[in-house]
Amino acid sequence: MTARAPSLFTGAAQSSVLNLNRVCLLLVAVALLALIGADLAIYPVDPWQELARVGQGILMPAWQEPRVLLEALGQTVAFALLAVAIAAPLGLGLAMLFHWRAVRVLCAAVRSVHELFWGLIFMQLYGLSATTGLLAILVPFAGVFAKVFAEIFEQQSRDPGLTLAVGLNPVKRYVYTLISQSWPALLSYTRYRFECALRSSAILGFIGLPTLGFHLETAFKQGQYAEAGALLWAFVLLIACIRFWVRPKLIPLYLALSIWLLPETLGFSNGGYLWQFVGQDIWPSALREGDLGGALSWYGEMLSEQVWPGLVQTLLLTQIALVLTALVVLLIYPLATRSMAGPLLRWPGRFLLLVLRSTPEMILAFVFLLLFGPSGLPAVLALALHNGGLIAFLVANASDAERGSRSDRPDDPRGLVRYAYIETPRRFPAMLAFLFYRWEVILRESAIMGILGITTLGFYIDSAFEEIHYDRAFLLIAVTALLNVLVDSVSRRLRRHAHAEPARQQDMSCLKLE
Amino acid sequence: MxxxxxxxxxxxxxxxxxxxxxxxxxxxxxxxxxxxxxxxxxxxxxxxxxxxxxxxxxxxxxxxxxxxxxxxxxxxxxxxxxxxxxxxxxxxxxxxxxxxxxxxxQFFKSYFIAHTSTGLEAADSLSDALKGKTFTFGSKGSTSGRLMPEFYLREQFGMAPEAVFERVGFSGDHSRTIAQVQSGAYQVGAVNYAVWETELAEGKIDTSKVKVIWTTPTYxxxxxxxxxxxxxxxxxxxxxxxxxxxxxxxxxxxxxxxxxxxxxxxxxxxxxxxxxxxxxxxxxxx
Amino acid sequence: MSEQHTLFQLSGQSLVYGDHRVLDNISLQIKAGEKVALVGPSGAGKTTLLHLLFQQRPEQTALQPQSGGLVDLLSVYQNIFIGALERVGTLPALWNLVRPLAAHRKAVAELVQTLGLEEKLWQSVDRLSGGQRQRVAIGRALYRQQPVFLGDEPVSSLDPLQARLLLEHLLHQHETAVVSLHNRQLALNHFDRIIVMRDGRICCDCPAGELSEEGLDAYYQQEPSPHPEPPPEDLQGWAMVKS
Missing domain, CATH: 3.40.190.10 (Periplasmic binding protein-like II)
Structure with a gap:
């Protein structure tokens, strides 16, 4: 036994590196294969005139009516805040029931559908109303909260629970032990989710809710880039300053303000439409009439013409975007670290990361669409930059947190050598774990990119809604959700296989889902 | 809470x-x-x-x-x-x-427009030279930007637009269709004639880059x-x-x-x- | 007191974790009213044995785990109040987090006097010293008001005087107690039965009067066990591989 000890040690080290390498190689190989099938053509375009106007607009933002801008900002915050205020307690409740399979399945199902699609669905039921906006955010968020809160509970010590009476009412048990034990983690995750909710809320404007996205979409569509610039800057500032304006004591005030700020629902009177939508609209007419043969041929046609091509394109773009995201992280995270960029020079780097992670990926994709023409390329680049910015931010934070700790040595190398020999090897497992957590997010976003005209699943979903074919929309959304659940489980397996877990639990929760 | x-x-x-x-x-x-x-x-x-x-x-x-x-x-x-x-x-x-x-x-119409680099010229019918180009409609639910152009494309070529063109997109909006054809992102597009005329009058269109090649019958x-x-x-x-x-x-x-x-x-x-x-x-x- | 009533019974119990035998063929019987001290070197299996006993009578037992099981962000009052949760309805229990219930406030205030923590009643326990935390954990066990006490080194962080007083109090408040200890003197002076464990086995189980401190020391001085005892959280996992 003693003779084997050293070899045991190196053996373990070798195998974890080997596993990491294998998983990375696998991902890169899949991405390279995906390059063959993916639609990434570059079209000879002449975008410079348009791009110059975009650049000018972003550098010189202008907004005619400050009231409209403030109103849109206010409503963006209102939707996000209220949705989180409802979704977090709801998710907490579901987390307490997470040992029930039905609850786990329900949560996986609701969070596998993107907020925009939820928005489109609820719009059929509640029209353009505050309810639609709130539900579109809070339904998927409740599922996410439930999963992450349940995971946070799992990491708590079981000892306090042992000192309680057995068979105690679970509410009392949770409130006095697990919830109290993990309160800081629950709060910090909720805070982070609020930032995500702001992004979702802004994006919901794209389908007509009166948030920032409403004006952003119009401004981009009409080519009013100075206004688009103003909106984007306002949004980046809003997110950058979260920690200054979100104060626990002010939250009741904000909630009251949010209720007041919610848009008035105009002339809504039809409540009986829900049943028609659930019972009829979302099923193909052949199925409703009991014509099984007709229904089968409908499904067959949908599968070959929309589901399969959309699914393949979504997956291909996802895999390429995933690997590209990793490259972006490796390239830009040192720019924001104290140890490599220096205490002062890291600020421009941090600013870059802030801009990347707060700009909605749809906007990035839109600009790239102008640059490269209509293909999957704009989507892949937008996804890689946005998610890369987000992960790089966490990786850089982890690096800064280790500064001055025990593992720091005065004779550590600097610059590029430090990057290659110290920082990157230390950060790599966590980075990979973050990437795995983002996988399903990237998938959801790839699907959503279809709304811009890239033929992922979202393209067909958007078309189905535009053409009032809710039966097609429902089938396609269901397929997208299933794909999402599948990727989530593959990611969990690979993560375990590579033993890639981030160092700080909080970071992991932060990245998990969006 | x-x-x-x-x-x-x-x-x-x-x-x-x-x-x-x-x-x-x-x-x-x-x-x-x-x-x-x-x-x-x-x-x-x-x-x-x-x-x-x-x-x-x-x-x-x-x-x-x-x-x-x-x-x-x-x-x-x-x-x-x-x-x-x-x-x-x-x-x-x-x-x-x-x-x-x-x-x-009462008598609405759509224009087919093309980037000048395609060499397409105005004509009385849709020419076969359109085949293999990239093409954009307006929004998916639009009459002038989608429905009528698609109808006349199918009538002329006897096949779906996806088969006629190398790539078919939906710009989402008539103004964007003009902008995207003008920038070359798409080579050909179909657009609401009223929007084209308005933007032309406002000087937003660079006629050295994009021009009308066919007009649909009215609808x-x-x-x-x-x-x-x-x-x-x-x-x-x-x-x-x-x-x-x-x-x-x-x-x-x-x-x-x-x-x-x-x-x-x-x-x-x-x-x-x-x-x-x-x-x-x-x-x-x- | 029903001397005949058997509370805990193990016969030939073994627990294996991986290739490590944590409990090896344990047989014992503990009757109501007995005060049992569990001694032996670290890693002998005392914690595991205590958790195994706990599983036999969870509904009448106040368990004090080695860690104390405190909830860091709650105050001393709330941490002790947790012991009374089963006696309070759900809504009052939730309300108690906002505004402590008057009756429990009074009772806990009296209890902390015994514990010497009256100054700290409203402090969150993460700011307390190890000894103070242990006294809060004792407070919770006492506030459970159960007939049986199972303590895993419940007074190990206290000064000798306090340790003796609180241990006496614990034993006085519970009809039956099984307590693991490192302090051999406390074990000999306050318990009527002593079980000595080593390497997962019981190597001595006899009335306290038959043992001396030197005799107990002998069990500790033998060669230490090669395997440290894993933490008790995974008890469920172990039970799965019960042999």
Whole structure:
């Protein structure tokens, strides 16, 4: 036994590196294969005139009516805040029931559908109303909260629970032990989710809710880039300053303000439409009439013409975007670290990361669409930059947190050598774990990119809604959700296989889902 | 988190139930320039309110689909639809009726436009040289940017657009179609003629880069459609009053929001050809 | 007191974790009213044995785990109040987090006097010293008001005087107690039966009067066990591989 000890040690080290390498190689190989099938053509375009106007607009933002801008900002915050205020307690409740399979399945199902699609669905039921906006955010968020809160509970010590009476009412048990034990983690995750909710809320404007996205979409569509610039800057500032304006004591005030700020629902009177939508609209007419043969041929046609091509394109773009995201992280995270960029020079780097992670990926994709023409390329680049910015931010934070700790040595190398020999090897497992957590997010976003005209699943979903074919929309959304659940489980397996877990639990929760 | 705070937030979900049903609500998406909708159509609402003697409000939407949904849900009772979206909406809401169309909408048309680098020239028909190019429609639910162009493409080439062109996209909007063909992102596009003429007059189009290569035959397009049950809710003869108010809208400032010269009477039958076309290319079920 | 009533019974019990035998063929019987001290070197299996006993009578037992099981962000009052949760309805229990219930306030205030923590009643326990935390954990066990006490080194962080007083109090308040200890003197002076464990086995189980401190020391001085005892959280996992 003693003779084997050293070899045991190196053996373990070798195998974890080997596993990491294998998983990375696998991902890169899949991405390279995906390059063959993916639609990434570059079209000879002449975008410079348009791009110059975009650049000018972003550098010189202008907004005619400050009231409209403030109103849109206010409503963006209102939707996000209220949705989180409802979704977090709801998710907490579901987390307490997470040992029930039905609850786990329900949560996986609701969070596998993107907020925009939820928005489109609820719009059929509640029209353009505050309810639609709130539900579109809070339904998927409740599922996410439930999963992450349940995971946070799992990491708590079981000892306090042992000192309680057995068979105690679970509410009392949770409130006095697990919830109290993990309160800081629950709060910090909720805070982070609020930032995500702001992004979702802004994006919901794209389908007509009166948030920032409403004006952003119009401004981009009409080519009013100075206004688009103003909106984007306002949004980046809003997110950058979260920690200054979100104060626990002010939250009741904000909630009251949010209720007041919610848009008035105009002339809504039809409540009986829900049943028609659930019972009829979302099923193909052949199925409703009991014509099984007709229904089968409908499904067959949908599968070959929309589901399969959309699914393949979504997956291909996802895999390429995933690997590209990793490259972006490796390239830009040192720019924001104290140890490599220096205490002062890291600020421009941090600013870059802030801009990347707060700009909605749809906007990035839109600009790239102008640059490269209509293909999957704009989507892949937008996804890689946005998610890369987000992960790089966490990786850089982890690096800064280790500064001055025990593992720091005065004779550590600097610059590029430090990057290659110290920082990157230390950060790599966590980075990979973050990437795995983002996988399903990237998938959801790839699907959503279809709304811009890239033929992922979202393209067909958007078309189905535009053409009032809710039966097609429902089938396609269901397929997208299933794909999402599948990727989530593959990611969990690979993560375990590579033993890639981030160092700080909080970071992991932060990245998990969006 | 106090209990009271949660209760407050939760009660929000009941808000729609509290909404006033007495307001007459309409929606409209103009074919160009979607900015400041609320300000521009707020004026139209004020005009209608004065003419009809009820409170009238305008609700902005982002797409034809959203407009149809709102119309179907009775969230709006009156809508300025495109030709196709009007047909779709009237199919979903029995007894709804086309009341008036723009003067220009009696003989609407679409332009096929091409980037000059393609070497395509204006002609009397769609030429075979279009094959293998990249092509963009406007929005997926548009009559002038999707339905009619697709119909004539299928008629000319006897196959789906995806088979004619190397790539088919949906720019989402007529202005974007022009911008994308002008930038070369797509080589050919189909666009609402009115939007083209307006942008040309405003000097937004660089004719050295993009030009019109074919004009479709005329067809009926945008129209006002009202729900069948408005008389029940707002009093006998309300529908007639709405039609009168629309036809009497003479203020150029109001008409500029659409933008139309004036409104003329229209009926559901005027849109028979549109419905037939939509069925022919599979956009509408039989 | 029903001397005949058997509370805990193990016969030939073994627990294996991986290739490590944590409990090896344990047989014992503990009757109501007995005060049992569990001694032996670290890693002998005392914690595991205590958790195994706990599983036999969870509904009448106050368990004090080695860690104390405190909830860091709650105050001393709340941490002790947790012991009374089963006696309080759900809504009052939730309200108690906002505004402590008057009756429990009074009772806990008296209890902390015994514990010498009256100054700290409203402090969150993460700011307390190890000894103070242990006294809070004792407070919770006492506030459970159960007939049986199972303590895993419940007084190990206290000064000798306090340790003796609180241990006496614990034993006085519970009809039956099984307590693991490192302090051999406390074990000999306050318990009527002593079980000595080593390497997962019981190597001595006899009345306290038959043992001396030197005799007990002998069990500790033998060669230490090669395997440290894993933490008790995974008890469920172990039970799965019960042999």
């Amino acid at each position: 106090s209990l009271i705070r949660r209760l407050l937030a939760l009660s929000l979900l009941l808000l729609p139930a509290l909404a006033h049903a007495e307001t007459f609500v309409f929606t409209a998406i103009p074919d160009a320039d979607e900015s400041r909708l609320q300000q521009r159509f707020g004026k139209v609402a004020d005009y209608l309110s004065a003419q009809l003697g009820v409170e009238v409000k305008y609700i902005p939407v982002k797409s034809y689909a959203a407009a149809i949904t709102a119309f179907r849900n009775n969230q709006v009772q009156l809508a300025w639809f495109g030709g196709l979206s009007g047909v779709q909406a009237r199919r979903l809401v029995p007894d709804s009726e086309a009341l008036a169309q723009g003067y220009e909408d 009926p397009d945008y129209q006002w459609t009202v729900r069948g049950d408005v008389d029940q809710h707002f009093g006998e003869g309300f529908k007639v009053k709405v039609r009168e108010a629309l036809l009497n809208m003479k203020d150029p400032d109001l008409l500029a929001s659409f933008p139309r010269e004036s409104f003329v009477p229209a009926s559901n039958d005027d849109y028979g050809p549109i419905e037939a076309t939509a069925k022919a290319i599979g956009l509408l079920d039989e």
